[in-house]
Amino acid sequence: MPEASGQRALNDVWKIYVFSYVHFWFLQAIILIFAAVLILERVGALATVERFAVVLAMAFVLSSAAVADQATLMSWYQALRLSPFFLLGLAANRFHDLFRKPQVLWTCAFAFVITMGFHVYHMVSWSGVAQRGSVLDLLIGATGTLTLLGFFPCAKYLGRLGTYSFTVYLFHPFFVAFTRKMLGMLHLTADELVFIACLVAGLIGPVILERIVSRIPVARTALLGQK
Numbered sequence: 001m002p003e004a005s006g007q008r009a010l011n012d013v014w015k016i017y018v019f020s021y022v023h024f025w026f027l028q029a030i031i032l033i034f035a036a037v038l039i040l041e042r043v044g045a046l047a048t049v050e051r052f053a054v055v056l057a058m059a060f061v062l063s064s065a066a067v068a069d070q071a072t073l074m075s076w077y078q079a080l081r082l083s084p085f086f087l088l089g090l091a092a093n094r095f096h097d098l099f100r101k102p103q104v105l106w107t108c109a110f111a112f113v114i115t116m117g118f119h120v121y122h123m124v125s126w127s128g129v130a131q132r133g134s135v136l137d138l139l140i141g142a143t144g145t146l147t148l149l150g151f152f153p154c155a156k157y158l159g160r161l162g163t164y165s166f167t168v169y170l171f172h173p174f175f176v177a178f179t180r181k182m183l184g185m186l187h188l189t190a191d192e193l194v195f196i197a198c199l200v201a202g203l204i205g206p207v208i209l210e211r212i213v214s215r216i217p218v219a220r221t222a223l224l225g226q227k
């Protein structure tokens with residue numbers, strides 16, 4: 001992918017700690033979301049289904065308004081965009097019995113099929129993908145995720161890989177870039193080969209890294225944020 005890696009002049013490096021920077025915006029955004037959720041929990045805004053629904057609805061409204069892609073202080077625009085999905089996951093876990101009801105699952109599945117079908121129709125007609133932050137975009141993301149949670153079969157190997165998801169997210173670009181570079185030196189440039197090799201490297205490399213680093217206290221804290 002073009003522009004998959006960011007570049008900064010040495011005198012601008014400090015900006016990556018306070019402004020959005022490549023995929024690391026997620027770290028800043030999730031810190032803001034954690035802080036907001038902590039406050040909401042303290043005031044009891046997430047204690048009941050009704051209160052949670054009001055907060056979630058407000059999060060979706062704010063997310064639809066935060067469509068700018070420019071770098072923002074501590075990635076607060078991205079935090080607004082991410083917040084409804086974080087809250088939705090929290091709700092699905094906290095109110096598990098509600099979200100596992102057949103009528104809820106099938107409603108989500110039906111809504112996903114309709115919205116995704118509408119989206120595919122527009123893609124086929126060369127109208128482009130759904131605009132980020134649009135109602136269609138949010139509905140596809142929310143209903144699709146809940147549908148997968150309800151109907152996707154349990155896959156233990158994916159569950160094991162999921163325990164390394166944070167490390168994979170943080171460090172996959174290093175392994176992907178190295179693999180792409182090596183393939184280029186060997187003149188192996190077929191898109192299918194590059195995609196598969198980079199996918200495997202981006203998933204397996206960080207897992208190996210965590211297993212090694214987790215044994216070294218200082219490195220474990222510095223690279224993974226673990227005690």
